[in-house]
Amino acid sequence: MTGRAIGVREHPESQFDRVSRLVLGVGLLPILLVAMIAFMAVVEQKFFGLNNIFNVLRSTSFLAIVAAGQMLVLIVGGFDLSVGAVIALTSTVMAKVMAMLAASMPDQTGLVITVGILAGLACGVFIGLINGLCVAFLRISPFMVTLGTLSIASGIGLLLTNGIPVYGMPDAFVKDFGRALWLGLPTTVYIAVAIIAAVWFIQQHTRLGRYIYAIGGNLQAAIVSGVPATGYLVLTYVMCSVLASIAGILMTARLGSGQATMGGNLMMLQSIAAAVIAGVSLRGGIGRVEMVALGALFLSILTNAMNLLRVDSKMQVVVLGIILVAAVALDEWGKRRQLRG
Amino acid sequence: ADWFPVKVYDASSGSNVEVDYVPLEKASKPWNICVLFPHMKDSFWVAVAYGIVEEAKRQNVNMTLYEAGGYENLPRQLSQFDDCLAGGADAIIVGAISEAGLAKKFEEGIAAGKPVISTVNPVSEAKTTAKMFVEFDTMGEQTGNYLREALGSEEAKVVTFPGPAGSGWAEAFNDGFKRAIAGADNIELLDEKFGDSGVAVQLALIQDALQAYPEMNVIWGTAPTAEAAIAAVAEVGREGEIMIMSSYENQAMLDALNRGDIMGFATQYPVLEGRVAIDMAVRALEGQPLMTFVKPIPDMIAKDSVDKIDMSLVLAPADWTPVYSVQAQ
């Protein structure tokens, strides 16, 4: 192999190579991000308005949390179409529970909120378990399982609420948490950062992380190497759904009402898109959460920028589509150049 | 207390004649009536369903209701129409996802001797036995006019959030509103932001608009828009200085109005539209005299007018949960 290494050094390096090596070093995404931010800084000073930054950070946070979960599932070679539905289900269930409790015991706000949140998380665990068990034990294609649970979860959500927003959550939950600022930043941002950090730690420094990579990279190998694959598969899907329902809880706290239409397919597609432009392989085995966070940031800034630049909303989707494909195409191209050495 | 008589426009002749609408006492036999909704995902359609169910009970007919799960599911509604015919319905009531899309089905139904009643969603050209709706643009106009009166001579800078591009209704509402404010030179339309009418999406749109148009002081849009707007405006601490208007009604809007979070919203009396639809179907089946085109008279519901209006024709009771079928006694 050194033979090759030496060879590479021997062979003279062109400007072009230097560029592409830079791209490969940091990855394409950060460069695109910087470029876009710089561009916005020039053409639209509103972009750096404090509130606008808050908006971007907020929407990034929601997306990043969901995308982090999505990434874990993608790494084990899976897929989770149900995240949007989980968000909706969480939102409605939590809101209903809180509303009911708040009505019966108006004074114990703390308890009400705690129970409500737990109920919300329970939804995540529940759907996650269905996904995980079906994939791991029944060996059903993740795509179809989560397509099924997507339908189930949103069905339950609508059944509970008939799509009518659920009010009556304690004000404290909405005003002092959902819409509050801590040290000048929206609460969501802190939580998102904490979650990203946690997932990063898991990926880099724990068995769980490695096993997730291994299972996605080569299931058979993982099994014969004594990795209890099925268990970890289930766990991964549960983690994904729970992250989704955390996002659901935050959004609900933010809006002040439970919505059966929250999340939806949009969130599902965006979470996967964020992961994929961050270099997560849909074939499994590859993906890092810090990049995914950047991916989420990229998408949020992109839509925000188009709105600030007053791009016709019908045109926006087209631009989004093209940029998405272009970004990934560039990334692929870079990887290929690297392989050529 | 009976809900009738109610003042409506009889547009059968082509011009709007204000009349008192009085339904039949009872159906002569328990007909099977099939009802198709675009979806039941918000309290607007729940309200229509409430009207349908209550009237079906009152007139003692069998009723089955199908919802297509959203405006993007035209093919599904077409299939449901077929299923209704196959299921042996006597008459079919449709809240059409798309007039053009269902025109064919209407003809088939009528050809098969089944009365086809269209309600709520506008049907201008397609062949129907009878229909009831107000053009969405009229409602948009309503809100526009109200805004003009409310403003008087004040300056207003508006951004509209009509709803999903391509839905048809979003565009219609928007056009009506624009027509109303077109004349007024104290009202400026800054931008129109189409987008999925989920609260989350609307919230993002509004926040960006708040940045892009600091001068904006009127937010006009769907009910979810208004809901999102309340949160967004509160976050930037501009309550009171930004007026929020909804182009149609739902439970959330009513609550918000009572809390004073929004300026007002237009209503087309969804419950009434449901009730009348059933009555039309029965009349058609029994060969009773029938107005082939009825328009409810839309109203603007605002702080001042809220207690003058019969809410039992606007929204379902808060505790009512939809039922999808009614069995005649």
Place this chain on the structure above:
Amino acid sequence: MNDLAQATAAARSRTAPSDAGEPLLEMRAICKAFPGVRALDSVDFDLRRGEVHVLFGENGAGKSTLINIIAGTFPPDSGSFRFEGRTITGLTPHKARVMGISPVFQEFSLVPDMTIEENLFLGREITSGGVLSSRAMMRRAREVIDELGFHLDPKKKVRELSRAHQQMTEIAKALMGNVRLLILDEPTASLTEAETGRLFSLIERLRAEKVGIIYVSHRMREIKQLADRITVLRDGRLVRALDAGGVSENELVELMTGRKIDVLFPTIAHAPGAVRLEVEDLTLANRSVVGVGFRARAGEVTGIAGLVGCGKSELVRAVYGLEDIERGTILVEGHRYDAPTPAESLRRGICYFPSDRVVEGLALGRPIRENASMAALDLATFARMRILRRANERRTIQEIVDRLRLRPPQIERVVANLSGGNRQKVMLARGLTRETRLFLFDEPTVGIDVGAKIEVYELMKQLVENGAAIVLVSSELPEVLHLSNRLYVMHRGRMVAELTGKDINEQAVLSSFFRDEATAAASEGA
């Protein structure tokens, strides 16, 4: 450095294994059936402490299946299984490793996108308080690798390794834990003499440490060199278990195949004719081949030997159009052939047989028929105006399959259910579907049993004597030595020797291998 010598020496000076009371492993009447196949039919097998027990049998005899059962990959349908005196039930790969059963699989158990280090510790990571202690693992990994004398960089991703390097990783992985029973399923299939030597000396050491070793191989030399006892399987049934001492090659082969076989390597009558392939000053974009030139004539076998990762595969792959060429010229039958592509190569009568069947050779999920014909769909035999002629296809492929003695000869069978050797035959069938004048074989007999090998060699013989040109890239020295008429030796991406006639012998090759191996080792180790 000459591990090989050491190893053989050790082998000679070996004392017969002291019978260690009751056996380490004891299997009785093991049965295992796969859909439509009885892979194992009431097989008995036992293994003593400190012995090397060779499993021997044709392709599809059931060796890997038996091994998989011992390693807990899947349970037997019936039969009893005792390990260190305890009856084992519900064995999982995890339990097996805990008990000290560590397998080296024929199809590797490595995760491509993880580093060597991560793979070595997969399933038994070192943690402190739930947190991975990477430094400790890296240190341990280095120790093991150095111990084995392999040149592996623990930080490198497995995906980037050649099959040979992956094989080493797989071996190192098996030796991480405490080993009581070591299973080696064709470990030398893609190793060259040097690594093989190191592996053997290692085996000697383990044997001395009273570790039980199950060894699967199709290479007679290795078996003679290592085996204490040999168990011969045929068609999933036990033929005989016998002591290695005094049993001759031919007897073994006869036991295995049930027929008589006198010579392994056919004598090929080389009749060097026109130059079919001429490569000058070829350098690849990834620098695994630098400034190489060689030629292949019609009617002779041109061998290319070399150590692991010397680029011999890349060389032929480049000619066929699978690697990016930086500079150099390729002449096919006298005509310049720039920017080769597989399709064009096939059209020009060149066919390449990759060394890795699973990754590059076969669509495992598809039937044998489709796999055999996939390289010839542009021919009138198989398609007219892009419309398939399925009857023709079926007939032609059936003929070829019969000629190759594929078992089972059912061409609609899915390739996934074939044993290693039979998969190889399916791939070779491709060369016979179209009129090919230049064959590029890369490790053509990896994991093929003696019977099949002979068939492959016979096939080559026929091809050459019918005037085809064959380029044979192989890490199995005897193969290239016996079959080639001209033998090139590559080293670190460069051509270091061209041997002809009586110069073609082990010493000559080895010397050119090891000329600067020491310095190389130094630089690689760093």
Place this chain on the structure above:
Amino acid sequence: MADVARPTEMSRLIGRATLIQAILPVALVVMVFGFSLVEPRVLSTGNLVNIAIQASYLAIFATAQMVVILTRGFDLSLGTAVSAVSVTSALVMTGMAGPAGEGLAQALILGILMGLAIGVGTGLFNGFAVAWLRVNPFVATLGSLNICLGIATMASDGRPVFNVPDAFSRLVYSGTVAGIPVPILLAGLVLLVTWFILNYTVFGRALYILGGNPRAATVAGIPSRRYLLLAYVMCSVIAALGALMLTGRTGSGEPNLGGNLTLESIAAAVIGGVSLRGGLGGVHSCILGALFITALSNGMNLMRIDGYIQMIVLGCVVILAIFLDRLRAMRS
């Protein structure tokens, strides 16, 4: 020979295999009869024809999906592509055809060509992105999903396109030939052609190999890229045909026509036994899957089951069906 098992068990194995092969069709039949016990009308000829017609559309879209699923991809843009085709073709037809129906023929032909053109365009975009730019199918088609959405809404300004000539509807929807409704015939035709292409052409064979092992395909000299591109084009063109048929059914151009078709089509294909891992499946799978989904929702509608309950049931049944199919795959 080990693998040529003794005749008795061989036949036993085969027996079991075939029984499990039939598991899904059996499930379908059982389901329908189950419904008919509750609601006899389910089995009325009228309803069966009704099911057949509805299924024929889904079957077409499922088949379109299958073509790319075979190559380990899928097409998220199918839904919005359908919308775009519907709108643009409708616009052309209404624009060309005069009020008194003059130039009708050209109008229809041009309209149909327009639709197909959109299909080809989308296919080329997807195929190029996947095969040449090596963009993951998910992202590539997610991109074109958005682009098609833009086209559909901008071309129609978000409003349905009215008065598509009746002749078109008669052509592709309302008529019957020999008592068989046109949609069924057209669907049959499309599926037949696809079946032939997949099983009797080099292209079709290449698709299966590509899905089975792309690298092996390259080594075997199969021009993977070109065929991959072709696969996506074929997918979009079949989808466009389906879209035209739907447009005939609605008699209008609908910017929202696509809706859930993407997920439904994938679901139908996979339920029928097309493997998302590529290289496995056929037209018959799509027909089976389409029938299954259609019959299910039809039955539930006739049995007057609440919409939301239907969603939940559908979800469960999808998972169950796939599980049964897995069983089959594992056995055979």
